[in-house]
Amino acid sequence: MKVAVLDINGKETGRKADLSDAVFAIEPNNHAVYLDVKQYLANQRQGTHKAKERAEISGSTRKIKKQKGTGTARAGSIKSGVFKGGGRMFGPRPRNYGFKLNKNLKRLARKSALSIKANEKSIVVLEDFNFDSPKTKNFVAVLKALDLENKKSLFVLGASNNNVYLSSRNLKGSEVISNSELSTYKILNANQVVLLESSLEEIESNLSK
Incomplete structure (x- = not known):
């Protein structure tokens, strides 16, 4: 698959990038995509939720009423979850x-x-670029030139670039991410995926194994 390489002004450079069919033109496997996105979102969960159970509640351990003869259900502790102020029954516990x-x-x-986006x-292929210093207005100018100002975009760098990031x-x-941070979720979550020229070789090398 041939794609025109653009510069940061949104103009064609006259060069073409050859996107591997083995990476950018396969029959998508929806179940594999589902599982990878599910794993990504699961890993974002902190899992620190916690509710106090009856053993963790402050309160008397005295049996609150006699076992028989009251006409009501047996009750041993005021900390039971059936009473106001008692512990939570089967409450959430920290987990991964x-x-x-x-x-x-x-x-x-x-x-x-990537095949879905292609x-x-x-998918846009952009020639490598850099900024002299970190300035948001410089990156906004790139977005305007590529008509991405009001769209979700994902820029994939060949190597980490602190000024661009x-x-x-x-x-x-x-x-803006590097090759090592590329994930199924991030690809699908973006309206437009912008691949820098230097990222293509490593992406195809990593995914063609």
Whole structure:
């Protein structure tokens, strides 16, 4: 698949990037995509929720009424969950929501996500660029030139670039990541995926295994 390479002014450079069909033109596997997105979102959960149970409530341990003869149910502790102020029965406890997926499935999910975006014409290849210093207005100018100012965009760098990253950090709709941070969720969550030229070789190398 041939895609025109653009510069930061949104103009074609005259060069074409060759996107591998093995990565950008496969038949998407929706279940693999579902599992990878589910794992990503599960890993974002802190799992620190906690409610006090009866053993953790302050209160008397005295038996509150005699066992028989009251005509009501047996009751041993005021800390029971059936009474006001008692502990929570079967309440949430801290836990880890993460689960494992094998590497081949995760690669398939990422290739499926990139293929979906390529089929939607939502992938842009941009020549490598840098800023002299971190300035948000410089990154906004790039977004305007690419007509991405009011769209969710994901910029994938070939190598970490602090000036570009810091220039984008204040912009809610745009995210700049390196190759190692590429995930199925981030690809699908963006309206437009912008791949810098230097990122293509590593993306195809990592996902073609």
